Amino acid sequence: MRLNLNFQVRDLDGKPFTDEASNAGKIFASALAQHTQGPIAKTREWIDKLWKKQEIEIDETDRQLLLSFLETTSTINLLSKSQRDHPTVPNRITGDK
Numbered sequence: 001m002r003l004n005l006n007f008q009v010r011d012l013d014g015k016p017f018t019d020e021a022s023n024a025g026k027i028f029a030s031a032l033a034q035h036t037q038g039p040i041a042k043t044r045e046w047i048d049k050l051w052k053k054q055e056i057e058i059d060e061t062d063r064q065l066l067l068s069f070l071e072t073t074s075t076i077n078l079l080s081k082s083q084r085d086h087p088t089v090p091n092r093i094t095g096d097k
């Protein structure tokens with residue numbers, strides 16, 4: 001499955017932030033880059049692609065790994081974490097719907 005996080009995080013009014021740092025893929029890539037566990041080569045590939053606003057290819061095991069990371073990391077704030085269910089995300093990391 002493909003995961004596309006190339007969208008702008010939305011503020012509390014539901015409006016997208018306009019700065020480059022508010023891109024969901026860049027936020028996730030930055031948080032992954034600070035993480036100290038996981039498959040090194042695969043994680044590095046994800047970081048590079050997400051930072052460049054590209055899709056990543058994941059399987060069910062990867063999906064579970066990324067979801068666990070998203071739920072437990074302290075480097076992504078709750079507002080950004082809640083964006084994973086936003087309708088603009090083509091393939092949600094949770095696999096819901």
